[in-house]
Amino acid sequence: MTASHGAMRRRAGAAMAVADEAARAAGFAAGASPSFAPAADMAFVLAGADETLVARGVLGCIAEGPGSLGERVRLLLAEGEGPDLVVGALPFRADAPPHLYRPAALSRRPGLVDLAAASPSPGRAGTLRSPRWQVAPEPTLAAYEAAVAGALARMAQGGEGLRKIVLSRSLKITADRPLDATALLRALARDESVVAFCVPLPSPGAPRALVGATPERLVSKRGMAVTSHPLAGSSRRARDAGADRAAAQALLGSEKDRREHREVVEAILDQLAPHCAELAAPSEPELTSTASMWHLGTPIAGRLRDDSLSALDLALLLHPTPAVCGTPRLPAARAIAELEGYERGFYAGAVGWCDASGDGDWHVAIRCAELAGREARLYAGAGIVAGSDPAAEGEETSAKFAALLTALGIDEQGRALEEETA
Numbered sequence: 001m002t003a004s005h006g007a008m009r010r011r012a013g014a015a016m017a018v019a020d021e022a023a024r025a026a027g028f029a030a031g032a033s034p035s036f037a038p039a040a041d042m043a044f045v046l047a048g049a050d051e052t053l054v055a056r057g058v059l060g061c062i063a064e065g066p067g068s069l070g071e072r073v074r075l076l077l078a079e080g081e082g083p084d085l086v087v088g089a090l091p092f093r094a095d096a097p098p099h100l101y102r103p104a105a106l107s108r109r110p111g112l113v114d115l116a117a118a119s120p121s122p123g124r125a126g127t128l129r130s131p132r133w134q135v136a137p138e139p140t141l142a143a144y145e146a147a148v149a150g151a152l153a154r155m156a157q158g159g160e161g162l163r164k165i166v167l168s169r170s171l172k173i174t175a176d177r178p179l180d181a182t183a184l185l186r187a188l189a190r191d192e193s194v195v196a197f198c199v200p201l202p203s204p205g206a207p208r209a210l211v212g213a214t215p216e217r218l219v220s221k222r223g224m225a226v227t228s229h230p231l232a233g234s235s236r237r238a239r240d241a242g243a244d245r246a247a248a249q250a251l252l253g254s255e256k257d258r259r260e261h262r263e264v265v266e267a268i269l270d271q272l273a274p275h276c277a278e279l280a281a282p283s284e285p286e287l288t289s290t291a292s293m294w295h296l297g298t299p300i301a302g303r304l305r306d307d308s309l310s311a312l313d314l315a316l317l318l319h320p321t322p323a324v325c326g327t328p329r330l331p332a333a334r335a336i337a338e339l340e341g342y343e344r345g346f347y348a349g350a351v352g353w354c355d356a357s358g359d360g361d362w363h364v365a366i367r368c369a370e371l372a373g374r375e376a377r378l379y380a381g382a383g384i385v386a387g388s389d390p391a392a393e394g395e396e397t398s399a400k401f402a403a404l405l406t407a408l409g410i411d412e413q414g415r416a417l418e419e420e421t422a
């Protein structure tokens with residue numbers, strides 16, 4: 001059984017283009033005082049095959065304070081005129097503050113819209129070209145492989161019942177001119193199998209943005225219908241058609257990858273079950289692909305028992321799934337903090353929106369980079385289970401960097417790629 005997104009698409013189409021001119025004119029002055037202001041030309045964008053959502057400006061931010069996050073969202077949406085939704089990002093760590101705000105203007109159109117028209121700065125054709133790039137792996141590939149070996153040793157000891165730990169590494173990339181988030185977003189959106197996203201982030205200095213192209217849906221809610229599409233288990237795609245098919249079949253037949261995948265599906269079903277009157281997922285994973293990767297995926301669909309949980313509540317319930325953290329969740333999160341050695345920030349969190357009726361979409365924030373000035377920090381992770389091989393997991397993270405590196409027009413050493421891109 002697969003979830004049908006047809007009805008969602010129709011509703012999104014009807015709800016399109018809510019660009020409120022009054023709110024646009026009022027800009028940052030309207031509503032609650034914002035605690036952050038994105039660069040004037042930077043919008044929140046979610047662009048995928050179902051819908052292109054572009055949100056500009058800030059009417060108010062969800063601040064720290066009493067009450068649950070859901071209550072604070074409801075209060076903000078009840079204030080004054082403006083789009084009736086919040087957009088933003090949830091960080092990987094549950095104890096770090098989410099970044100959610102009510103935009104001043106909103107446009108929603110069905111399907112993947114040409115971002116040259118929908119993007120924040122159509123007049124300023126941004127570039128990703130840089131004559132020189134520096135790429136610094138942090139940690140090095142060797143240190144990452146040692147961390148994977150450390151994760152395998154922890155799981156083999158059997159303490160805390162650890163069965164899966166998702167370990168990531170990052171690449172710090174420096175161009176010789178400021179990087180254009182919009183140009184990167186456009187390049188990423190060429191792959192129609194992903195949801196390309198740009199989230200302006202709070203920043204005391206130069207504008208920061210989280211830009212990426214995720215293939216994984218954490219959760220969607222439309223009325224009482226809830227869907228999720230977890231991915232786990234991966235293989236790099238091959239240029240040659242025969243080799244590509246062989247890579248896909250090998251992934252589908254891999255006991256290790258199926259086990260790694262099953263951890264995610266079971267965790268999501270376990271979390272959703274108490275809240276659902278109906279809930280179903282196929283017993284076998286399916287192959288799903290992006291331009292550069294094969295994954296194992298499982299479509300999950302359910303009907304909620306009641307309307308008390310919003311899409312944001314559901315995202316907070318499910319996040320972090322074992323696709324980005326591990327099982328059991330808390331010991332896996334502790335192992336990640338100890339073995340990775342850096343803060344993930346919004347990488348492996350979630351990006352999305354939630355409206356006043358509780359409907360919304362949240363996507364897992366993977367295949368992404370944090371951009372600030374001339375620097376981009378790229379992230380890629382891999383699920384480690386008994387039977388994982390450190391070198392193979394390192395190569396898997398390299399394969400996952402490919403989407404962003406190709407969009408930037410470089411390889412993992414910072415050498416310019418010959419064609420397409422940027």
Ligand SMILES: C=C(O[C@H]1C=CC=C(C(=O)O)[C@@H]1O)C(=O)O
Nearest residue numbers: 232233234323366380381382383
């Ligand atoms: C954590 C990432 O991918 C997750 C999603 C799909 C497949 C995954 C895997 O096969 O390990 C990861 O769980 C990432 O891309 O950084």
